[in-house]
Amino acid sequence: MKKLIQTLALGVTALGTSLSGVSAEEWRLNNFLPETRPETAEIEQFVKDVNATVEGDFELKLYSGGSLGLPNTDTLRFLPKGAVEMSLMWANYLGRDAPALSSVVVQGTIGSIDEFEKAIPAVQEIYEEEFTDWDVTSVGYVAIPMLSVSVFCRDEPVRTIEDLKSKKLRVWARDQVETFTRLGVAAQIIPQEEMYVAMKTGVVDCALYPALYAHTVSLQEVASHASFLYPMASGPYVIGVATERWEETDEAIKSAITTAADDLWNRTNQYEDDQAREMEAREKLAEQGVTWAEDFSDADRELFVSSVTETWAMLAEEAGGNAPAYRERVLKALGR
Template identity: 80%
Template sequence: MKKLFRNLAVGLTGFGISMSSVTADEWRFNNFLPETRPESTELEQFVAEANEALGGEVSLKLYSGGSLGLPNTDTLRFLPKGAVEMSLMWANYLGRDAPALSSVVVQGTIGSIEEFEKAIPTVREIYEEEFADWGVSSVGYVAIPMLSVSVFCRDEAVRTIDALKSKKLRVWARDQVETFTRLGVAAQIIPQEEMYVALKTGVVDCALYPALYAHTVSLQEVAQYASFLYPMASGPYVIGVSTDRWDATDDTIKQALTSAADDLWDRTNQYEDDFERELAARENLVEGGVTWGEDFSQADRDLFVSSVTETWKMLAEEAGGNAPAYRERVLKALGR
């Protein structure tokens, strides 16, 4: 399947990109995250540092918020073909083409910073191996904070899994669909950029989302109530470049890019202040009109974790190939 996708002829204009408008020394960096996200600010600094080191020989230009029209789920199709020179990638968005990637870290299975720090080196190794098989070189990483995921609802406070069973819930990845389905909750994947309208128009009643980022999508305007459900560690975002392009790139350019990428990782791979920032984000949402309710009970959270654990095993077995071995490597790193 990987070879098939690499050999497919991709019509670049179909992705909304005109190659004639790109200069030979410009590397377009596709960032699917909104400009308002903290990670986008970090990526802007990465680009600035890299460009300073490159001295004009090559220049990076960051395109955020999906402005290039490249679906994040299609990265393994457009990046090896050169639709852009560089792109941010998140493994959990790529499960359609690379099922093994989406089962490396299933969200909700790692619930503490201490556990996550044990797993990160192994997760990075797995990503490098898997992306290489798709013709993509992993040249940098952006750590994702240890997030607190909450249930935001439009018209009614929901603080129990039983109450959630009568609601339509927005999620962002298949593992969440499977986990909530096990719990009897109707969940559907709705992209981040469509979530606001989906809540406003009643397509869904509630949305799963981290409070830390809620303001970046104006969630407080369409959700009146929120309650914390579970902590979530995620594998890092990966900065990818076509392996063919990377192999053909001058070593001095590679060094400038990897040095800036190392600085980016060092800046973002910090978790000490995550909970304080979470609490501050909740306070800001309350000021914006959100009623912050009691957390889901420990019993409900334990039930959720049990469902996630079953989902992780199921997805790895279903994906086949390297997926079960990847899961075992992560479990070993966690000491389980």
């Protein structure tokens, strides 16, 4: 299946060919995150560190915000084909081609930093194994903050699951669709670059989004109300290189990349200030016109977590292959 998908990706291969008119010493790093995201600033520093270390004509260049036109859902198709030399990847976006990846960490199942720190080594190990099967080598990681996910609504506050049942909700991943469907809520996946218009035009009434990043997509301009629903830990972003290219790369360049990647991970794998940053983000959004309602109740959050847990088991079974075993490995790491 993997080989068939890669072979059929003719459009992506053509794009890779059109982009290949660069020096052999220049590597492009595809970053689908917007330039305004704090993770992008950290990736920019990673690029600077690599270039400062490598001697000679090699240069790593960063392209952020999807500027290369490479869909993040297609990474396992375009990266092994050489459309770019290096790319940021997020497992939850890759479930179409690698279903097992999307069920390694289902968002909402890990609700504390302590639990997340227990799970991280197992998650990284699983990612490396799975990406290897797709001829991609994981050369670095970018940690994602422990996020607080809120329900942002256009016209009126929503702070109960019962009230949410009468709204159209924007989400960003299939596991969220499944989770909210179990709760009787109509949820649909809308990419973040389309979310602003979807909210403004009423395609959806509410959007699931972290307050910490809301300003990066101008969500405060189309949402008047917000209420915190659940804490979310996610598997880290992965920096990948086609395995064949990585194996052929000069050892000095590989060393510079892995050293800079270690520093990148150490900088981002910090969670002490996450809650303070969350509250600061809420205050700024309030100054810009977002009214914060009371949080969803503990009973509603427990109901949500129960639904997420059922979704995780279902997705792992549905994906088949290694997915159930991956889930068990994460559960074991969590001590559950």
